[in-house]
Structure formats: C-alpha cells, structure tokens
Amino acid sequence: MCYIFNQKDENLQHDLRKRSFLKIALAGTLGLGMFGGGIVMASEKKPLQTASSKVVPEPENVLTPEKALERLMEGNKRHEAGLSIESPHKHTPKDAHMKGQNPYAAILGCADSRVGPEHCFDESHGDLFVARVAGNYITIDFLATLEYAVSVLHTPLIMVLGHEKCGAVKAAMDSINKNEQFEGHIQTMATALLPAVRAAKKIPGELYDNTVIMNVKLAVAELKKSTPIFNQLVKDKKLLIVGGVYRIGTGRVVLVT
Ligand SMILES: [Zn+2]
Incomplete structure (x- = not known):
C-alpha cells in the first residue's frame, strides 16, 4: 500500500484546485530562481561553511549530503546545549540572499509550535528549506x-x-484505539497517520513513542521510492534522506533511520 496519503473522493476537487494554485505559484518561483539570477554557479569546491562563520552555504550546495547532515546535527548540539548562535528572528541584510537562496537541507517537519527547524538546528535565514504539516x-x-x-x-x-x-500522532492513535472521529478536516490528518500506528502496534515498547518513530521511518522509506527524482539522486549518492525525532524534553534530535 502506498503510504502517500490521498485525499478522500469528496475532497478531490478541492485538492485539484490547491495543486493548480501551487503549480502557478511554483512556476513563478521557478522563474525567479532560474532566470532571476537566483542560482549562482560554483566554479570550484569550497570547504564546509559552519553556522559560526555567519556565511550562507556556498553556491550550488557544494556540501556533500554527509557534510550537510553533519552541519545540521552540529547545530542541534548547540541548540541542545543552550549555546545557539544564530537567530532566526533577526534580519541581517546579506547580499547573497538578494541573489537567491541556497539551503543545504530540506526539512519535512510537524507544524507543532515547539519544533521550529531553524530553532532546533540553530540555523537562520537561507539555511533550511522547510515544509511543515501536523504529523x-x-x-x-x-x-x-x-x-x-x-x-x-x-x-x-x-x-x-x-x-x-506529537498531537497529530496522538490523534491517529485515538482514532484507532478509541474509535474517535475528529471534526472538520482534522480526521484527514489522523487518517494519514494510521499506517504508522498499525505498524507500531506490532513492535514491543511504548506505543506513542514507537508511532512517532514509525511515522518518520515510513515517510523516509516512501520518499526514497516515491519519485524518479529522489530515487536517482539517492542511487547516485547526491541526496541523503534521513529521519529524525526531536526530543522536546532535551532539545536533542535523534536519528532514527
Ligand atoms: Zn507534531
């Protein structure tokens, strides 16, 4: 079964309208990135930039996938230790940002107010490309x-x-364990996470935490095989897709894949 969540039939028209809007919006953004001088070609490999250098990543993301992960986790260590040096709130004019963006990591994260990726990884404007949805x-x-x-x-x-x-994971668990149905569109979110709950039920341990981890693992596995773009880049070792779980109590991100 494909893990990618499909909208229910009754929501299909709404979904299609949304996609059309996104297509238009992306086309505009693509135009800016490709023709507005957004991407600057790198002429040679440059050493890894660290957050402490206060310099945006090099053009064309010359960081290897492994170095990108290393930088991300180093930022999380600073966050966990209370030693963050970046401020996502502060606007510091940078010429590089006027020319385009060059994020070294993309994050598919939860919308939860406690887990803003720029905070969790001690990064600032231009570093992370973030997509968030509850669950x-x-x-x-x-x-x-x-x-x-x-x-x-x-x-x-x-x-x-x-x-x-994660509240979205809890909703999915309640949807199965208590046969709870949520109002409005909330059930759509809970339903999307049901495969993770079912898979987590088959392994020993605490169901809530196991479901959080399983939900991440399923998403990573699906991403790796979901599109020819990801599939080929992963095979060529030009793209790394990993899963992490943020521990709210400590601030640590634990890799789970
Ligand atoms: Zn959440």
Missing part, C-alpha cells in the same frame, strides 16, 4: 515542495523530522 506526513503537494528543493535548489539533504508528544 509530518507526505502528500503530493509536499513531494512537489521537496522536489523543488532537491531538483531546482540542489539541496543535498532531506530530513523528515518527527517529535516527541
């Missing part, structure tokens, strides 16, 4: 967003970021 599950729209990051911006790393005490 960090995959839809066609999110695939398009992540493909844009990878294919157009050449971002070498995708991280699916779940988190401890």
Whole structure:
C-alpha cells in the first residue's frame, strides 16, 4: 500500500484546485530562481561553511549530503546545549540572499509550535528549506515542495523530522484505539497517520513513542521510492534522506533511520 496519503473522493476537487494554485505559484518561483539570477554557479569546491562563520552555504550546495547532515546535527548540539548562535528572528541584510537562496537541507517537519527547524538546528535565514504539516506526513503537494528543493535548489539533504508528544500522532492513535472521529478536516490528518500506528502496534515498547518513530521511518522509506527524482539522486549518492525525532524534553534530535 502506498503510504502517500490521498485525499478522500469528496475532497478531490478541492485538492485539484490547491495543486493548480501551487503549480502557478511554483512556476513563478521557478522563474525567479532560474532566470532571476537566483542560482549562482560554483566554479570550484569550497570547504564546509559552519553556522559560526555567519556565511550562507556556498553556491550550488557544494556540501556533500554527509557534510550537510553533519552541519545540521552540529547545530542541534548547540541548540541542545543552550549555546545557539544564530537567530532566526533577526534580519541581517546579506547580499547573497538578494541573489537567491541556497539551503543545504530540506526539512519535512510537524507544524507543532515547539519544533521550529531553524530553532532546533540553530540555523537562520537561507539555511533550511522547510515544509511543515501536523504529523509530518507526505502528500503530493509536499513531494512537489521537496522536489523543488532537491531538483531546482540542489539541496543535498532531506530530513523528515518527527517529535516527541506529537498531537497529530496522538490523534491517529485515538482514532484507532478509541474509535474517535475528529471534526472538520482534522480526521484527514489522523487518517494519514494510521499506517504508522498499525505498524507500531506490532513492535514491543511504548506505543506513542514507537508511532512517532514509525511515522518518520515510513515517510523516509516512501520518499526514497516515491519519485524518479529522489530515487536517482539517492542511487547516485547526491541526496541523503534521513529521519529524525526531536526530543522536546532535551532539545536533542535523534536519528532514527
Ligand atoms: Zn507534531
């Protein structure tokens, strides 16, 4: 069964309208990136830039996928230790940002207010390409967003970021365990996470935490095989797709894939 969540039939028209809007919006953004001088070609390999250097990543993301992951996790260590040096709130004019964007990592994360990726990884404007939805599950729209990051911006790393005490995961668990039905469109979110709950029920341990981890693992596995773009880049070792879980109590991101 495909893990990518499909809208129910009654929502299909709404979904199609949304996609049409996204298509138009992306076309505009693509135009800016490709023809507005957004991407600057790199003439040679440059050493890894660290967040402490206060310099945006090099053009064309010369970071390898492994170095990108290393930088991401180093930022999380600073965050966990209370030693963050970047401020996502502060606007610092940078010439490089006027020329375009060059994020070294794309994050598919939960919309939860406690897990803002720029905070969790101690990064600032221009560093991370972030797509967020409660429950960090995959839809066609999110695939398009992540493909844009990878294919157009050449971002070498995708991280699916779940988190401890995720309300969306709890809703999915209640949907199964208590046969609860949520009002409005909330059930759509809960339903999307049901495969993770069912898979987590088959393994020993605490169901809530296991479901959070399983939800991330399923999303990573699906991303790797979901589109020819990701599939080929992963095979060529030009793209790394990993999963992490943010521990709210400590601030640490634990890799789970
Ligand atoms: Zn959440």
